[in-house]
């Protein structure tokens with residue numbers, strides 16, 4: 001499907017397609033590529049109005065939606081029915097870890113403090129993340145990183161977004177990743193989401209791997225952590241949707257690095273004018289990236305971590321009819337405009353029963369998706 005055509009006009013912050021499309025989202029059921037830019041939008045409310053007026057949009061929402069979004073009105077939205085075709089796994093220049101932010105011991109200390117707080121206050125769950133700064137010896141090509149992410153994922157998940165629409169600080173900056181988590185998808189009146197929460201590492205030995213999956217499915221701590229996300233989604237969707245179908249319990253899903261607990265939800269949209277973008281804004285941030293209660297968890301995260309930028313936000317598109325898909329922005333990295341500096345984040349849901357050392361290990365495993373794509377573990 002294609003929506004309109006327009007030149008790739010160049011204004012100061014405007015993303016361009018000079019080095020490949022400014023937005024690509026590869027999914028098992030299809031790839032959406034935005035070609036050309038007719039406008040940029042940093043205010044999601046304006047984007048909602050533009051979609052209601054019959055325009056398509058694509059891009060990224062930040063974790064804290066009070067910060068600028070990176071959305072474009074594309075000249076043309078190309079939608080295929082297969083993941084991004086990748087014929088060969090391209091080489092990338094050498095990438096090395098500069099430092100972890102905070103240092104691993106400090107992340108463990110933060111988790112310990114959070115566990116105390118979870119036991120003593122009304123906070124039930126909080127997702128704490130840490131970051132890693134990496135350096136490339138030569139400029140990284142985001143197209144090569146995207147191809148490696150898509151090639152490494154049996155489901156073909158991957159995204160690459162030019163963040164320039166968010167303002168001068170983001171000019172030429174790219175967000176690349178491979179998210180397994182569907183925040184929201186709208187196809188006509190059908191609304192689906194697939195929240196994930198609760199994790200265990202994979203193992204190269206099939207028997208040990210299967211045992212890790214079984215243990216996750218029975219883990220009270222992980223089932224509790226997961227339940228907050230499902231409850232939150234049901235609550236956020238209720239005013240906008242009817243017939244919300246929730247399976248009796250979560251199912252196991254996998255990425256090459258991790259097992260996750262996931263719950264596929266399905267609902268019917270009450271008002272056909274409510275677009276995929278509006279639905280994404282209504283449910284974000286879910287307790288898969290923030291916590292429960294949302295406000296208390298958000299305050300805790302901002303106080304402990306500071307800003308997250310586009311990590312733990314949403315990346316996706318909405319077409320002129322309001323259909324679209326938004327993924328939770330995880331398993332990703334920001335590549336600086338010079339292609340040399342990289343910043344990646346990984347987080348995990350903390351509940352009262354969390355163990356700080358396991359939580360640190362979980363974030364290390366989650367970094368594996370982007371580290372492998374950057375060749376750090378080659």
Ligand SMILES: C=C(O[C@H]1C=CC=C(C(=O)O)[C@@H]1O)C(=O)O
Nearest residue numbers: 197198199288330346347348349
């Ligand atoms: C916050 C992240 O993952 C979320 C998605 C799946 C499982 C999660 C968990 O088990 O904590 C997180 O909620 C991340 O990858 O940075």
